[in-house]
Amino acid sequence: MKKRNLIGRICADGYLGLVLAIMYLPIFLIIVFSFSGSSRFSFDSGFTLESYKQLFDPDLNAGLISALKNTAILALSASVISTILGAFSTIGIFALGRKLKKITLTVNQLPMINSEVVMAVSLMVFFAAFSFIFPQGMTRLIISHVAFCTPYVVLSILPRLQRMDPNMYEAALDLGANPFSAMIKVVFPYIMPGIVSGFAMAFTLSLDDFIITQFNKGDTGIETLSTYIYEDARVKSLEPFWFAVFSIFFVVMFTFLLVMNIKKTQKEAKK
């Protein structure tokens, strides 16, 4: 019996390893051949840092740098705005009457469940109809990103608020705090973990977004990283330059996410 369990375990691990290998193979190949200086997946000219040198070529990197700048501005402002909006409104939503609460939460779910293309075109048509209020460019992008990020912030704060003992708030009021300072000093610290994870989620969602940005960037020439990759690398084939950029992205993203999660695990283990 024990031996059979062992065999099962080995088969399971083999299967998991295989899936993982296929998942990571393309990424691995891109990183390896970013050192070949060509986009033909062969080391014709041996090991070279040519692709990485191109990163410093101002002719090649101008578009990338401006795209990175736009992406950072957009992701930061959208996530900060949606976190603030989300935090206050979750407290408000929680205090709403049953019916109104249900309606608000249902509408709040719409951007999350809706297909991205539909959300993107609906915003595009909306902005076009009211173009005198919403000028093309960053304003539209920030509004549309806030619109699809805030629901996630709300849903990451709501469970914590539901678990909170309502007496805590009442106690603060009894001890002489006014509703506003009771909220800042009692409610906010309690829901802080929800706010932080909501912010992280909003930031990554905005950073990663392609479809909604693509439809709402207009013709002001604003490109984010996603739309720039789409416009540039899709038309031409993948140039060595992009191999270097992608490799750096993979390494930075994976290290960041892994370190974050290992830290989180350690923290939980300590508790």
Next chain:
Amino acid sequence: MNKKFKFRLTRRAFAYPYMIFLLLFVVVPLVIILINAFLDDNSKFTFANFAEFFTDAGGGLTVLGNSLIIGLVTTVICLAIGYPCAYFLAKYHASNRVFVLMFILPMWVNFLIRTLSTKAIFMAMDVDLGMGTVLFGMVYNYLPYMILPLHTTLVSIDHSYIEAAEDLGADKLNVFLKTVLPLSVPGIVSGITMTFIPAISTFAISEILSSSKIFLFGDAINMHFSKTTNSFGVGSVMSLVMLVLVIVANVIVNLTSKDEEVSSVL
């Protein structure tokens, strides 16, 4: 009493700005799409857009059919690969967070980067870009979205159910078929929607991995709203069709899982 009423009123007020925001930027845009679906080029009321789509005059219905098939195949493959993954992870590696995370991580790397990387590899291997490569790209892209909800559900299954089944004499196969599988249905359903809906409505993946040979519903909506085509009416009808599919999928999800939410690993 008076004081309590006042404080409720103040706290509620925090919800109002967001309610207005949702109304403006979520509800109104969808209403505009709905109105657009009934307007012709001169903004006159018409059913022509619906007629054009549902009689397949512009090939929209065919595209929808193809997308549904590709979405279905993608989802089935994802489920077939993903369920054993999630199951083994929950069974043997539930405590190893980092290992579990490895299966979800690709989700957070921009999908264009991943899709273009796979395309470059296919081209270097001289693989013809077409249905096969599109399906690979779809599965590659959506597998983490299938594994995540499945894993969340499987990990949360109370182990005493499994022990009870074993004590009552069920063999391994029966424990799985009659205990684990039924208990994981909410995860299966939300995994299916998390792959199926994006798979039929995505654009760019099929475009990149088939060199624009295979055209999906998302690409079609994109095309109708682009400046060169400018046929917003038919595009709006297609968006409405998509919206109906989304709502149907979510009603099914809500029916199967009572109040459970799929929480993100991150």
